[in-house]
Amino acid sequence: MELLQAVKERKSTRAFLSNPVPGPVVEEILQYVIHAPSAINLQPWEFTVVMGEERERLSRRLIKAYREKNISCSPGNVKPLADTFNRRGIECVKLMTPYISKLGATFDAFINEGSCNFYGAPVAIILTLDNAFSKARLVDMGIALGYLILVAHSYGLGSCPIGLINAYEDDIKDVLNIPEHKSVVIGVALGYPDPSSPVNTYKSPRDSLDNFVRWFD
Numbered sequence: 001m002e003l004l005q006a007v008k009e010r011k012s013t014r015a016f017l018s019n020p021v022p023g024p025v026v027e028e029i030l031q032y033v034i035h036a037p038s039a040i041n042l043q044p045w046e047f048t049v050v051m052g053e054e055r056e057r058l059s060r061r062l063i064k065a066y067r068e069k070n071i072s073c074s075p076g077n078v079k080p081l082a083d084t085f086n087r088r089g090i091e092c093v094k095l096m097t098p099y100i101s102k103l104g105a106t107f108d109a110f111i112n113e114g115s116c117n118f119y120g121a122p123v124a125i126i127l128t129l130d131n132a133f134s135k136a137r138l139v140d141m142g143i144a145l146g147y148l149i150l151v152a153h154s155y156g157l158g159s160c161p162i163g164l165i166n167a168y169e170d171d172i173k174d175v176l177n178i179p180e181h182k183s184v185v186i187g188v189a190l191g192y193p194d195p196s197s198p199v200n201t202y203k204s205p206r207d208s209l210d211n212f213v214r215w216f217d
């Protein structure tokens with residue numbers, strides 16, 4: 001698949017078929033992902049691929065933690081955001097809600113519990129970073145995430161970045177035996193999209209480029 005086509009087509013998948021993704025396919029995808037650039041070629045990323053019964057165990061633990069602690073999907077801002085960003089967040093919820101309602105679920109329940117369950121995807125990938133690195137290396141992690149979701153799309157796979165699970169980092173570390181000196185940066189749900197699910201027909205919009213760019217010419 002052409003790169004620009006993948007960039008245009010990719011969208012977050014929030015309903016997956018139960019068909020497993022073969023381990024060698026996940027490995028091939030990650031072989032592409034590690035071509036991502038990183039500062040001084042440090043390649044700080046680490047991927048924990050979770051499938052099968054372990055994947056179920058991880059979800060059970062995350063859903064339990066969510067029900068106990070009730071920390072929802074939120075951008076986790078440090079300070080109140082400018083109106084532009086609040087407007088985009090409100091619009092995101094408003095536009096997605098009708099698709100989620102078709103499943104008989106509320107937005108909050110679907111997104112929060114769904115995220116903890118990796119939306120039923122057969123593969124969860126947890127991206128971790130050693131705490132010895134500075135926060136600047138989160139840029140490298142973000143690039144790797146971008147590569148991962150685009151390469152997955154090229155393989156006909158759907159994906160959804162799952163930031164919500166960061167709130168339950170201790171639980172993830174415990175289930176997956178991730179050492180204390182590493183941080184969970186993000187999770188990714190990966191699998192074959194369920195074409196019959198209304199949520200997968202939703203494509204999120206973007207603001208006009210003029211809102212993001214200043215030119216000095």
Ligand SMILES: Cc1cc2nc3c(=O)[nH]c(=O)nc-3n(C[C@H](O)[C@H](O)[C@H](O)COP(=O)(O)O)c2cc1C
Pocket residue numbers: 010011012013014073092111115160161162163164165186203204
């Ligand atoms: C860092 C990051 C964290 C995200 N966390 C979640 C999440 O926890 N749950 C979820 O359903 N979607 C999550 N998303 C997906 C975003 O909601 C999605 O990318 C955005 O609405 C734009 O839609 P698109 O990916 O379909 O283009 C996350 C995306 C990013 C980049």
